[in-house]
Amino acid sequence: MNERTLHVLEFNKVIDLLLEETASSVGKEAVQKLTPQTDIEIVQRLQNETDEALHVLMLDKTVPFSQVYDITESLKRSRIGSMLDTTECLQVAQTIYTGRNLKSFIENVEESFPLLEEIAEEITPLKFLEKEIKRKIDDHGDIVDDASAKLRGIRQTIRTYETRIRERLQQLTRTKSKMLSDAIVTIRNNRYVLPVKHEYRSAIGGIVHDQSSSGQTLFMEPRAVIDLNNQLQQAILQEKQEIDVILQQLTSEIATHEESLLINIKVIANLDCIFARARLAVKMKAAKPTLNEQGIIDMKQARHPLIPMEHVVASDIAIGDDYHAIVITGPNTGGKTVTLKTIGLCTLMAQSGLQIPAFDGCKLAVFNKVFADIGDEQSIEQNLSTFSSHMTNIVNIMEQVDEKSLVLFDELGAGTDPQEGAALAMAILDKVINCEARVVATTHYPELKAYGYNREFVMNASVEFDVETLRPTYRLLMGVPGRSNAFEISDRLGLRKEIIEHAKSYLGVDSKNVENMIAALEKSRNEAEKKLEEANRILEESEQLRADLQKEWNTFEQKKMELYKKAEEKAEKALQKAREEAQIIVDEVRQMKDKAMWKEHEWIEARKMLDEAQPELVKGEKREDVQADQQELEVGDEIKHKTLQQTGQVIEKKNKNEYVIQVGVMKITAKRKDLVFVKKAKDEKADSPSRPVSHMISSRGGTVKTELDLRGERYEDALLKLEKYIDDALVQGYPRVTIIHGKGTGALRKGVEKYIQSHPFIKSHRLGGQNEGGSGVTVIEFQ
Structure with missing residues (x-):
């Protein structure tokens, strides 16, 4: 990178700011060696390193940069056999300790930072050497006994x-x-x-x-x-x-590990430099730029890095996409040179891995060369005037400029005859633009105000001047050339009207037209800015309204969920009460004399049905359900009990509002309002009268019997039915089932037993008891 450019743009002052953020002497040395890079991959890596360090700082973590010493000279002396004193040995131990702590810190931070971890990986802990030094030398530098x-x-x-x-x-x-x-x-x-x-x-x-x-x-x-x-x-x-x-x-031990110790120092210095860049970004409220090789610069609210934030005026700056050159006109002390330096310095900072003082989303190009001709550089020793000095520098720039260059001209063509200077300035701009370089130039010449309108890739710009206060606002206005404002300023200062009007008569028609055009452009821009402010205000109000509506909606949703929860609790209480009442009925029936008519597993299934019943909120009743609730029920109709959430059958009609229903093994008297009509009674032929209803349990997945009758089936068909039945019973969650295979020759019973023994989900099995069918039945219990 051009050394003269670094000096003119005051890159050294940015380095000074960076030095204040370092924690060690080796870190300061690394910062002083920092220069802008021209390889986009290297620049991208530098930016990513800074961004990772910034995220570590955002985690409110203190990076353990304890005392670090530049032990390079001590290591060189140890290599040639010169004895180190106790202070030098302790400095080696301290440096080892810092490197080890840094490596551990980066590896154990909450989030993953691949680039920092890759850098820290190069540190060799050398804990044994540190321990050996600390064992023989105390903290005061004395050899211990x-x-x-x-x-x-x-x-x-x-x-x-x-x-x-x-x-x-x-x-x-x-x-x-x-x-x-x-x-x-x-x-x-x-x-x-x-x-x-x-x-x-x-x-x-x-x-x-x-x-x-x-x-x-x-x-x-x-x-x-x-x-x-x-x-x-x-x-x-x-x-x-x-x-x-x-x-x-x-x-001698230290000399043995000289190479590792030198790498440790280098890595510590690099990490110190990276975290210094991150800390400076925090202070500047800077942003990570998106890099490109197309020469595109697009910065929103960019600030000069060296001007205090409370005094600097931010500007939107864009170049390289639709246009390759910007010509900035306007009065002295209006901020033209600051704009030039902002563009140049931000570019140099970005190419050095530093984030730039602008809004997020900024774009910057990586240039191979950055040239700057800024300031009055008269040379008395070389007998050069201001014009000669500038022209000498411009000649040097013209010899090196190419499509990968950024060129900054301040007061291009100044210091000589205005007409000749303006013509020379336009010729120089044409040359640079033809080379496809990116160029930003400032000028006082009125001829250059129209330059941008006659060139395809040139954009006019100006620095705003407030005629009312007679002060510049330092705002950069893209697309609008600057006005001299001489007549307005003279009028504000009290110059007589007739003198001002007489002065205007000396202006040519072309000059008047240009001034009128600029005034019209400024008026249009001001109106557009006012409309933009109004649009932003309306947008903010809309966003606030949306936020309020969202808040109200969230409140509504919360209240709705609270109501649902209360309804569920109420339903749960009702269900619990029904369970208790049903349990009483079951207990009473079990004590009846005809208990032998019921099988034990049917009681367990009935109990399971009660335990698994869950209340379900009905968020809205369908029209058919309302009509079904109004229908008069008949014996044999299939119904659903609202509280139990189980289907059953009407077996007796007491009166218009009260029915006796069969739900599983239970007979329950229920009110009409608690029942929902499902469908009319089935055809008599469809129902098998050979088996009582108590041998079946209704579930949400369908009806599966708790026993399987394989009598009369061929051996292969029986095993296929058994396999399917076991799967269905497992899906229903039955604790046990009964397989009826009969006594006969015993072949079918042995086949059933063999299948059961190989099934992974069958806990145990046994032959039926005295009241369960004896050896003609196998009772299976699942896991």
């Missing part, structure tokens, strides 16, 4: 010598206190001494190591401790030698 057995022994010897020396010197302080300036033991030149008065030097005897500033006190090592001090110094020297051995061992 247990770093080696030899060091522990040496330090124990040192403490012993120190104790003996202090004891002897303290004894002298008690016996020779009058000869001492102070009764203390101190150290000079790493040897234990006493502060002796000058006149008692000979009385104490020994070696003088120092004296006070007045010369009245001598710091002497008495003869009694000279040998002990010598032995202590020897032990201290041994300690230093052992510490060097330990540090050399750690240095």
Whole structure:
């Protein structure tokens, strides 16, 4: 990327903002190396990395960037055999710890972030090396006693010598206190001494190591401790030698893992840079751009990244789709240059993996080259004027521009004769547009106001100026060239009317027509904006109305469900009451003398029918049901009991409003309002009188008998019927069924038994009891 462009667009100031968001020195170094990329795949990956980091921050997670040190130089020294000190070793351990924590954090965060996980995967934990360093060096940078057995022994010897020396010197302080300036033991030149008065030097005897500033006190090592001090110094020297051995061992271990440690540092720096980009995006309220290679830029409410949010004016900027060039006209200090820098700087930021300060959905192209000719760059040393300086830069741009370029011209053609400058500006624009590059230019020349209307791929634009306040609004108006507003401003400032009218008479017809056209365009745009605001207002009101209606509907649905729930509870209570009443009837009947007429499994089935009955809300009655309820019932009619939700048959009519019905094995007296007519009684031929109704149970899936009679069937046909019957009984949920196979030769009974033994859902089976048919019947129980 062009270094001059980076400087002119102040990309370095964006880097400065990014540096403030880093957490480590290695991260700062990575940020300082950040430059715009030109490969769209690389740029897309950078953007995706920033977006993943942003989502991690949105989870309100603190990224564990604890202390990280740049240990590169230490690793180089370890490789060539130079011994690292304790501080350097601790920095290595701390860096290992940070890398390990970062890797664990990214791998264990709630959501999946594939790119960050891929980057963190390169970190080698090296926990054993970190542990070894921390085991031998404490947090203050001192080698611990247990770093080696030899060091522990040496330090124990040192403490012993120190104790003996202090004891002897303290004894002298008690016996020779009058000869001492102070009764203390101190150290000079790493040897234990006493502060002796000058006149008692000979009385104490020994070696003088120092004296006070007045010369009245001598710091002497008495003869009694000279040998002990010598032995202590020897032990201290041994300690230093052992510490060097330990540090050399750690240095060698660190050098062994130099490559992994360098990769760890690189990865930590990269992650720090990525999360710095994400934090800057949060501060700027930036958005991830959609990238393309077609030269399309489309930003809604784009802001200059370096202007504080409370002062910057956002603009909608689009180029590269229907038109390739924008010519911006308007007064000085109106914001033209800011617009140029916004486009250029946002492009550079996007190609560096930074999100841009604009609304979501913005689009930016990835350019191979970005050129900018902005600002007054006179060179006194080179004797170049403003025009010459700009032209030198433009010549350089013309030699390099192509279809993958973005070109930004500020005050194109300025600094020379207006007519020649305007002509030169149009020729330069034509050249750049013919190269299919994307170009944005600002100018004061009125000739360029009509330029966009005569070129297919050029769009006029201007920066708005408020004549009432005599101040620019800094808003970019696409499709409308700028007006000079000189006459309006002069009038507002009090210039006499006749002078203004006289000045207008000097204007040519073409100039007046252009000004009138621009004024008409501005009027149309203002009206369109007002209508858009009104439409937005109506849309907001409609959305609010829709939200209110949705809220009301939700309230209605909630109340409806509450009513349904109450109805279900009421039905459940009624059903429970019916169950209790039916159970009483069943218990009473079972106590009757003719109990032997009923089979045990029929009682169980009847009970099951009561237990499985569920209340169902009827949300709306059909017309046929209403008519059926009004119909008078006859004996034999099939009916449905509303509360029990079971079908049955009328067996007796007591009166017009009361009937006795048969439901399964139960006879119940029921009111007419509780019964729903289903159909008239069946033909006598259709019903088999040979079997009582109690041998059948009605279910929602149809009627299946609780016993199967295979007597008289051929062997193969009997087994086929048995297989189908077992499946039907399982679907109905019967706990047990009865198979009637008769006694005969016993072949059919054996076939039935063999099939039952191989069936996975049959829990057990037995022959019938005394009142159940004996060996001619097999009773099956299901799982």
